[in-house]
Amino acid sequence: MSICACLASDELALLDALAHPVTFGAKETLFVQGQPAEAVYNLTGGAVRLYKLLPDGRRQIVGFALPGDFLGLAMRDAFGFSADAIETVTACAFPRSAYSALVDAKPHLLRRLHDYATHELTLAQEQMLLLGRRNAEERLVCFLLTMRERWARLGRSTTTIELPMSRQDIADFLGLTIETVSRTFSKLARNRKILIVPDGVRLLDLEGMTSLAAA
Amino acid sequence: MSICACLASDELALLDALAHPVTFGAKETLFVQGQPAEAVYNLTGGAVRLYKLLPDGRRQIVGFALPGDFLGLAMRDAFGFSADAIETVTACAFPRSAYSALVDAKPHLLRRLHDYATHELTLAQEQMLLLGRRNAEERLVCFLLTMRERWARLGRSTTTIELPMSRQDIADFLGLTIETVSRTFSKLARNRKILIVPDGVRLLDLEGMTSLAAA
DNA sequence: CGTCCGCATTGATCAGGATCAATTACAGAC
DNA sequence: GTCTGTAATTGATCCTGATCAATGCGGACG
Numbered sequence: 001m002s003i004c005a006c007l008a009s010d011e012l013a014l015l016d017a018l019a020h021p022v023t024f025g026a027k028e029t030l031f032v033q034g035q036p037a038e039a040v041y042n043l044t045g046g047a048v049r050l051y052k053l054l055p056d057g058r059r060q061i062v063g064f065a066l067p068g069d070f071l072g073l074a075m076r077d078a079f080g081f082s083a084d085a086i087e088t089v090t091a092c093a094f095p096r097s098a099y100s101a102l103v104d105a106k107p108h109l110l111r112r113l114h115d116y117a118t119h120e121l122t123l124a125q126e127q128m129l130l131l132g133r134r135n136a137e138e139r140l141v142c143f144l145l146t147m148r149e150r151w152a153r154l155g156r157s158t159t160t161i162e163l164p165m166s167r168q169d170i171a172d173f174l175g176l177t178i179e180t181v182s183r184t185f186s187k188l189a190r191n192r193k194i195l196i197v198p199d200g201v202r203l204l205d206l207e208g209m210t211s212l213a214a215a
Numbered sequence: 216m217s218i219c220a221c222l223a224s225d226e227l228a229l230l231d232a233l234a235h236p237v238t239f240g241a242k243e244t245l246f247v248q249g250q251p252a253e254a255v256y257n258l259t260g261g262a263v264r265l266y267k268l269l270p271d272g273r274r275q276i277v278g279f280a281l282p283g284d285f286l287g288l289a290m291r292d293a294f295g296f297s298a299d300a301i302e303t304v305t306a307c308a309f310p311r312s313a314y315s316a317l318v319d320a321k322p323h324l325l326r327r328l329h330d331y332a333t334h335e336l337t338l339a340q341e342q343m344l345l346l347g348r349r350n351a352e353e354r355l356v357c358f359l360l361t362m363r364e365r366w367a368r369l370g371r372s373t374t375t376i377e378l379p380m381s382r383q384d385i386a387d388f389l390g391l392t393i394e395t396v397s398r399t400f401s402k403l404a405r406n407r408k409i410l411i412v413p414d415g416v417r418l419l420d421l422e423g424m425t426s427l428a429a430a
Numbered sequence: 431c432g433t434c435c436g437c438a439t440t441g442a443t444c445a446g447g448a449t450c451a452a453t454t455a456c457a458g459a460c
Numbered sequence: 461g462t463c464t465g466t467a468a469t470t471g472a473t474c475c476t477g478a479t480c481a482a483t484g485c486g487g488a489c490g
Contacts, residue, residue, distance in 0.1 A: 052344045055429060060344040073333050080337045107322040110329060117332040118288050122295045124339035129267045129275040131346035132390030136477065167438060175347030180477055182439055214270060351447065382468060395447055397469055 014102065019092040024085040030071065032082040039093045040072025046089030047164040051172065052081050061173040063123075064165060066150055072096075073117050086164050131175045139174040140184045141212045144194070144201060162200045229317065234307040239300040245286065247297040254308045255287025261304030262379040265296050266387065276388040278338075279380060281365055287311075288332050301379050346390045354389040355399045356427045359409070359416060377415045 019042075024030060030041065033052060048065040062081055065071055071091075074080045103110050130139055144161055152158045163170070171181045185201075188194045193209055195202040203209060234257075239245060245256065248267060263280040277296055280286055286306075289295045318325050345354055359376055367373045378385070386396045400416075403409045408424055410417040418424060 052340065054344070054348060058348040060347040062340040062343050074336045074340065076330070076333070080340060104322075104326070107319075107325065110322065110325055111319070114325060114329040114332060115291070117329060117336060118291070121289045121332060121336050121339060124336060124343065125267065125277040125289065125295060127343055128277050128339065128346060129269070131343060132275040132387075133269060133273040172347075177478055178438080179440085179479080183477090186439070392448055393468080394449080394470085398447090401469070 015094075018094050018098045018102065022091050022093045024089040024091075026085055026087050028085045028089075030083040030085065030089075030091075031079050033080065034078050036077060037072060037079050038096050040070070040096060040099050041091040041093050043067050043069045043071065044090045044092060047086040048083050048089055049086055049165060049169055049173075050081050050083050059172045060175070061169060062127075064169075064173070067154060070113075070116060072099075073113070073120060086166075086169065136174075136176055136180050136184050137187070138212060138215065139176065140170075140181065140188070141193075141209050143170065143174060144203070145209060145213055148203065158203075160197065160200055160202045164199065230309075233309050233313045233317065237306050237308045239304040239306075241300055241302050243300045243304075245298040245300065245304075245306075246294050248295065249293050251292060252287060252294050253311050255285070255311060255314050256306040256308050258282050258284045258286065259305045259307060262301040263298050263304055264301055264380060264384055264388075265298050267296050274387045275390070276384060277342075278335075279384075279388070282369060285328075285331060287314075288328070288335065301381075301384065351389075351391055351395050351399050352402070353427060353430065354391065355385075355396065355403070356408075356424050358385065358389060359418070360424060360428055363418065373418075375412065375415055375417045379414065 021044075022041075024046075030048060031037065043065050045067055048069075048071070049061050050063045050065060050071070051059050051061040053059050064086075065083070071083060072079075103113065130142055134142065147163065148158055148161050151162060156162065165173075167181050167185075168178045171178045174181065176184075185194070185196060189196050193203075193205045193212075195204055236259075237256075239261075245263060246252065246254075258280050260282055263284075263286070264276050265278045265280060265286070266274050266276040268274050279301075280298070286298060287294075318328065345357055349357065362378065363373055363376050366377060371377065380388075382396050382400075383393045386393045389396065391399075400409070400411060404411050408418075408420045408427075410419055
């Protein structure tokens with residue numbers, strides 16, 4: 001789903017001219033909800049959490065961005081959510097105005113972007129199903145299988161799943177508490193579905209996990 | 216946010232040539248999840264529920280479509296969710312192929328569509344926050360205020376909110392059970408926040424509702 | 431090497447919403 | 461008018477996941 005994959009080389013050069021590489025350290029903020037969006041980003045390395053906050057501090061993570069992901073769709077003038085780096089992050093930043101002009105000038109880039117947006121929308125609807133109707137175990141299993149899928153696309157291992165985010169992040173993504181997430185991890189490990197390893201899990205029973213997720 | 220509002224009259228004529236009006240009776244199916252999408256729809260009358268099902272029958276409604284809404288974004292080849300008419304529905308149907316060709320030919324229509332898609336994505340993320348982190352009362356109040364907003368855009372009353380969908384539909388949208396929805400309605404009515412009327416509610420304390428939703 | 435600190439795990443108890451069950455309201459059929 | 465079926469409300473009880481609390485673990489640093 002990389003945005004740039006559809007461009008001819010001359011257009012890529014154009015894009016290159018607009019882009020400037022940026023780096024963020026762990027826990028650094030890329031942007032905050034409501035802030036006018038001066039730039040959009042294409043992530044090249046590291047992981048980012050995207051989240052919304054309630055006034056009383058409750059947090060819902062609406063997604064994790066991995067290398068290749070595009071940040072800045074869901075905003076017209078201001079960002080609809082906050083984003084910060086989970087680990088050291090590298091990205092290409094595009095000034096909003098130049099980006100906007102380029103999109104207007106290159107319909108097939110826009111088409112690509114639109115396909116990306118509808119893909120994101122489909123994921124969001126899948127997440128609504130998860131948050132509204134699945135129990136804790138199903139949520140965690142779905143999450144692990146989704147991460148597996150995403151890492152696989154990036155050419156990473158399909159058996160050992162990297163989890164750069166904290167338990168709290170996972171909880172805030174799945175609409176649970178950190179304790180429930182931890183207990184559910186332990187339960188999956190006890191049932192020989194997964195093996196918990198530093199910064200990730202190893203999937204021991206993909207079969208069983210898949211049927212848990214489907215149910 | 217109507218898709219067609221950006222078109223010049225000659226383009227509208229083109230669109231008209233593609234469109235054919237369709238009607239669905241209450242509970243009739245517009246399309247089902249996974250079915251290849253032969254047509255996209257622009258709703259002109261009535262309300263539609265959009266939902267995903269789990270194999271065991273659990274249902275999550277991912278949105279309600281009202282007049283002016285566009286159906287068929289979140290699919291490349293197949294629909295990502297099912298849709299059926301809540302009440303008698305009228306719509307313009309566009310064959311998928313013709314629609315696709317027109318979009319390719321008219322970049323500013325595509326631009327419009329993309330803006331619509333990002334708007335939908337923003338709503339979906341707001342709904343994730345609701346499903347993941349809000350309690351039953353907050354969910355219902357948010358829902359009522361959102362419906363108020365949407366009806367207002369369509370020029371309807373801002374004090375008496377029409378609710379064409381059933382309690383079960385509301386429950387499946389808010390990730391609750393019908394009993395909890397019913398109890399929460401009763402509680403809001405008891406506290407003089409709303410008055411329950413046939414096919415809707417009257418908002419008695421917009422102030423109070425707004426602060427409940429913000430919390 | 432020990433202390434500290436943030437994160438994760440585990441246990442005990444609680445509560446919000448689910449589930450089970452009964453009743454009510456109401457629209458349509460006749 | 462009564463009958464019937466569906467949707468909604470209300471009550472009683474249960475259970476999943478939240479909350480409160482304690483402990484464990486590992487890396488950074490003096």
